[in-house]
Ligand SMILES: Nc1ncnc2c1ncn2[C@@H]1O[C@H](COP(=O)(O)OP(=O)(O)O)[C@@H](O)[C@H]1O
């Protein structure tokens with residue numbers, strides 16, 4: 093038997109899948125790591141921890157699955173996007189990585205608009221300047237930590253750093269480079285024009301490769317540390333949302349994905365770079381050659397539920413926390429939640445907005461709060477679906493993945509709020525599966541990623557919208573949408589009282 097490995101370097105954990113030639117997940121391992129949150133809006137991680145936890149996870153995976161390592165042909169990656177990993181001339185890390193959900197860079201985003209202009213920025217990158225993207229982070233370091241910036245010789249994104257430590261080959265690939273705001277996504281080249289206009293040396297930008305490109309094999313020391321064979325073939329991989337799309341079969345026009353991980357995204361396949369969403373949704377290169385995708389992002393999706401659990405039910409696991417949510421009626425007995433715990437991206441690009449519970453009543457119990465949190469996250473994602481539909485996209489079927497797809501109640505809630513059929517796949521680990529598929533395709537097991545998807549991906553269940561719930565949620569969605577406007581000023585004022 094032959095195997096490939098998909099490594100998904102997420103925000104809460106690295107998840108590693110061992111997949112056979114039929115697409116069966118033979119074994120999986122997850123190793124978590126913390127967020128470093130020194131101040132409000134700050135979110136960092138130590139890149140060395142990603143490498144150590146991945147090495148530990150691979151070692152556990154191979155030992156527990158008890159496979160012959162010479163049968164593991166290839167390995168590839170999916171990674172949390174946008175995180176800035178700054179490296180010196182020896183490729184040593186210069187400071188903790190500044191992550192996608194870090195929103196300290198509002199001033200730098202304004203600087204980008206002033207220097208480049210909104211129209212030009214959209215023309216070149218197809219995206220607006222958002223705090224989470226990599227370029228504003230580079231500018232923040234340049235302004236606030238000039239002694240570190242001066243020592244920088246290049247930058248990479250989280251999974252690129254991990255791959256570098258495994259192979260000693262340094263690259264970035266298109267689907268993740270698209271989220272830096274420095275890539276001309278249509279031409280698939282670093283934009284020298286943007287570098288010049290914002291004052292970043294183009295020499296900092298690393299060499300670019302395609303997601304399915306073979307970049308080398310493992311170093312002897314990493315192979316020894318994990319038990320993998322040093323000749324294991326290593327493929328570049330992709331951004332977690334591009335890999336989530338591959339691992340969910342979002343490989344042709346008309347296909348839509350909803351992923352509820354730490355962040356939440358609604359993502360739709362695009363054939364080319366030429367559609368115009370006026371920057372209201374993100375527009376990135378896919379992990380499939382010459383394809384693209386558009387997506388809306390809820391910054392704190394699963395993170396809102398994890399936050400609620402950590403603060404109010406630390407000793408309860410997710411299954412127990414959600415056990416009675418199905419018996420709470422639609423609308424959580426009049427309780428609304430907005431999931432803006434770390435600011436928001438779509439549809440409100442606002443780093444200072446924060447979350448609210450509206451309508452708390454002394455009759456409310458923990459289950460009402462849990463349902464309200466789940467509904468609020470799903471309403472937020474519905475705002476992205478709304479943008480797609482208003483721009484002419486037909487969305488009647490959505491593949492749902494991520495931690496949120498583990499719960500039947502949440503899957504039905506998605507069907508009712510999105511008013512669409514929800515498809516659950518046999519594995520909810522889309523990004524890890526997408527990474528494994530890139531390795532399988534790269535190893536030549538299939539002629540195309542679509543052929544691989546036909547073999548690897550199976551529908552496990554579908555959830556149909558229930559008309560009476562759809563109607564109630566339609567009314568509640570109008571109230572949900574009003575909360576942002578009614579709480580924005582108060583939240584902006586409260587900003588100066590935060591840590
Ligand atoms: N059993 C469960 N039911 C519902 N939601 C869950 C469950 N387990 C985890 N989650 C949610 O999924 C999120 C983690 O999703 P995951 O896709 O693993 O995230 P990431 O890739 O960002 O690390 C958690 O924050 C939590 O809110």
Ligand SMILES: O=C(CO)[C@@H](O)[C@H](O)COP(=O)(O)O
Nearest residue numbers: 102103172173192353354355
């Ligand atoms: O910032 C984005 C997309 O633009 C996030 O989707 C990150 O890519 C992190 O993803 P998860 O850890 O939630 O999967």
